[in-house]
Amino acid sequence: MLAKVKSFALVGLDGVPVEVEADINRGMTSYELVGLPDAAVKESRERINSAIRNSRMHFPVNRITVNLAPADIRKEGSHYDLPIAIAILKASEQLIGAQTDGVVMLGELALDGTIRPVSGVLPALISAKKRGFTRFIIPFANANEAAYIEGIEVFALKSLTEAVAFLTGAENFEPVAIRSFSAVQKAARYGTDMSLVKGQVIAKRALEIAVAGGHNILLSGPPGAGKTMLARCMPTIMPDLTFEEALEVTQIHSIAGDLSEEGIISLRPFRTPHHTATTVSLCGGGNARIRPGEISKAHKGVLFLDELPEYSRSALESLRQPLEDKVITVTRAGGAVTFPADFMLCASMNPCPCGNYGSATRECTCTPAQIRRYRAKISGPLLDRIDLQVEVDSVSYDELASEEGGESSAEIKKRVERARAIQRERFGGPMTNANMGEKEIKKFCSLSPQCEEILRGAFERLSLSARARSRIIKVARTIADLDFSAEIKPEHVLEATSYRNFDTKER
Amino acid sequence: MAIKGALRRLGFSGEGRAARYLKKNGYQIISRNFRCPFGEVDIIAAKGDVLAFIEVKTRTGDAFGRPNEAVRADRQKRYINCARYYFSGREMDCVVRFDIIEVDKDGINHIENAFSP
Numbered sequence: 001m002l003a004k005v006k007s008f009a010l011v012g013l014d015g016v017p018v019e020v021e022a023d024i025n026r027g028m029t030s031y032e033l034v035g036l037p038d039a040a041v042k043e044s045r046e047r048i049n050s051a052i053r054n055s056r057m058h059f060p061v062n063r064i065t066v067n068l069a070p071a072d073i074r075k076e077g078s079h080y081d082l083p084i085a086i087a088i089l090k091a092s093e094q095l096i097g098a099q100t101d102g103v104v105m106l107g108e109l110a111l112d113g114t115i116r117p118v119s120g121v122l123p124a125l126i127s128a129k130k131r132g133f134t135r136f137i138i139p140f141a142n143a144n145e146a147a148y149i150e151g152i153e154v155f156a157l158k159s160l161t162e163a164v165a166f167l168t169g170a171e172n173f174e175p176v177a178i179r180s181f182s183a184v185q186k187a188a189r190y191g192t193d194m195s196l197v198k199g200q201v202i203a204k205r206a207l208e209i210a211v212a213g214g215h216n217i218l219l220s221g222p223p224g225a226g227k228t229m230l231a232r233c234m235p236t237i238m239p240d241l242t243f244e245e246a247l248e249v250t251q252i253h254s255i256a257g258d259l260s261e262e263g264i265i266s267l268r269p270f271r272t273p274h275h276t277a278t279t280v281s282l283c284g285g286g287n288a289r290i291r292p293g294e295i296s297k298a299h300k301g302v303l304f305l306d307e308l309p310e311y312s313r314s315a316l317e318s319l320r321q322p323l324e325d326k327v328i329t330v331t332r333a334g335g336a337v338t339f340p341a342d343f344m345l346c347a348s349m350n351p352c353p354c355g356n357y358g359s360a361t362r363e364c365t366c367t368p369a370q371i372r373r374y375r376a377k378i379s380g381p382l383l384d385r386i387d388l389q390v391e392v393d394s395v396s397y398d399e400l401a402s403e404e405g406g407e408s409s410a411e412i413k414k415r416v417e418r419a420r421a422i423q424r425e426r427f428g429g430p431m432t433n434a435n436m437g438e439k440e441i442k443k444f445c446s447l448s449p450q451c452e453e454i455l456r457g458a459f460e461r462l463s464l465s466a467r468a469r470s471r472i473i474k475v476a477r478t479i480a481d482l483d484f485s486a487e488i489k490p491e492h493v494l495e496a497t498s499y500r501n502f503d504t505k506e507r
Numbered sequence: 508m509a510i511k512g513a514l515r516r517l518g519f520s521g522e523g524r525a526a527r528y529l530k531k532n533g534y535q536i537i538s539r540n541f542r543c544p545f546g547e548v549d550i551i552a553a554k555g556d557v558l559a560f561i562e563v564k565t566r567t568g569d570a571f572g573r574p575n576e577a578v579r580a581d582r583q584k585r586y587i588n589c590a591r592y593y594f595s596g597r598e599m600d601c602v603v604r605f606d607i608i609e610v611d612k613d614g615i616n617h618i619e620n621a622f623s624p
Binding site: 026027028029030031061062063 | 556557587590591599600601602603604605619620623624
């Protein structure tokens with residue numbers, strides 16, 4: 001007899017419906033699994049065999065053929081165990097009267113029949129919903145991922161026995177209850193706050209500008225000055241994630257398999273890959289199953305690269321394209337997959353190998369050649385994509401000991417949100433100043449003759465590149481937005497020029 | 508020669524006990540010591556729509572391991588090939604199963620579907 005059950009395959013973030021067909025025939029006992037399964041799917045036979053027998057049902061001694069259609073998509077992961085088991089039980093006439101039509105099933109089976117959690121449940125649910133599926137069986141441990149999607153009935157079950165009882169109607173189960181995202185988000189807290197950073201007024205201001213306009217930022221300063229601490233505060237002053245953004249971020253982390261208990265990510269991610277990170281770990285990859293890299297995990301959040309010159313050249317260069325496109329396309333033998341990668345880049349570095357170059361208090365012991373070599377590790381094209389380059393000097397003892405904290409993150413966030421609102425209105429969408437092209441710059445950033453004069457002076461004295469000029473104008477636009485100023489004023493241009501630290505220190 | 512003869516007698520007695528056991532349990536013995544170019548099948552027996560190819564292993568003690576452990580991959584392959592040979596020219600309208608029957612001094616242990624192709 002033949003039985004069909006629905007499941008889902010994931011290609012990147014996109015789900016494709018998979019029909020699991022089981023056919024049981026007379027003939028020499030065998031078990032044939034076809035339809036491009038990978039190793040984890042092929043091994044399912046032993047798990048399913050034990051799970052069925054340990055659930056007090058009968059694994060048929062017959063000629064069994066299981067097909068996963070469409071046959072041209074690679075089937076990866078362990079979530080086909082449950083649909084295959086159900087298909088086999090149905091084909092061997094052990095599920096009399098079961099309603100399996102239109103029910104999408106995902107789950108790995110343990111030998112005792114327990115349904116184990118799998119990765120990628122959320123993206124599968126979302127794309128299945130888009131295709132009109134409304135009933136799902138998922139592992140109990142993945143229930144939280146389903147709690148934020150309305151309009152579908154998701155049953156989170158613990159074992160194969162429960163799944164059979166549910167399908168035959170022998171027992172009633174409650175679908176996963178919908179939870180409100182805003183409540184979860186309110187309860188979530190970042191571990192740090194801007195008010196905990198002492199001193200560093202200029203750097204804090206630069207971070208505020210960076211976040212307000214979506215600009216990438218480079219913090220340079222001696223060791224121990226507080227670069228890492230400042231960077232960690234960045235997500236705390238970014239606007240809250242909207243529900244749609246949170247879903248997008250959560251989907252990526254669901255595929256990567258590193259979701260926490262809540263089932264949804266409500267805080268902006270802050271990723272700090274170590275400087276030994278490879279191109280693949282940053283951009284995503286993998287042989288059978290293509291997984292998102294750090295830049296995708298930092299989607300809608302901050303990618304913090306500590307000690308920028310220590311990263312391998314190829315890893316850094318691979319960031320250039322996603323910084324422009326906000327997506328990364330990973331191509332492997334198995335196919336091409338596109339992951340979103342809309343992150344803010346925050347990098348930190350020492351100004352020279354000893355770290356004290358440019359410090360007001362300590363002396364640098366490096367030779368000019370050493371410093372040049374150190375800085376040359378960062379390519380011009382990458383540096384060009386970083387709008388703000390800020391010096392972070394060490395803090396004096398008095399500042400450290402003072403009780404007085406600076407502004408709290410909440411206050412800064414309010415200003416950032418106002419500036420972002422202005423930008424949303426200007427571009428008619430969720431675009432930021434940093435993403436402006438030449439056309440938008442011409443349209444929205446007209447400069448008065450006085451501003452033009454200042455910029456010309458800076459351009460000639462600092463021998464800036466054409467691209468540096470448009471970067472300065474964009475940053476000036478953001479500063480003006482923070483200032484509620486419709487036009488860019490001279491002081492905005494002056495401040496923006498001061499954040500081009502690296503251009504001015506060329507020696 | 509003497510030892511070999513003793514072993515053969517042991518094997519025959521085991522297969523006899525296994526056949527009696529199968530009959531008692533509702534099997535119909537189709538063939539014993541079915542010979543083909545691939546080797547020999549101890550017992551072919553039928554019950555319902557199942558046709559079982561049965562390897563009988565007889566042991567007097569545990570010194571050489573459990574009887575079923577002696578049925579390794581090459582022996583399994585031999586049985587599967589024998590089954591294919593058996594069905595060449597016959598219609599295969601049944602479920603084909605490969606069983607092992609362990610016979611020792613304590614009694615008989617029938618392992619259904621012990622291996623499959």
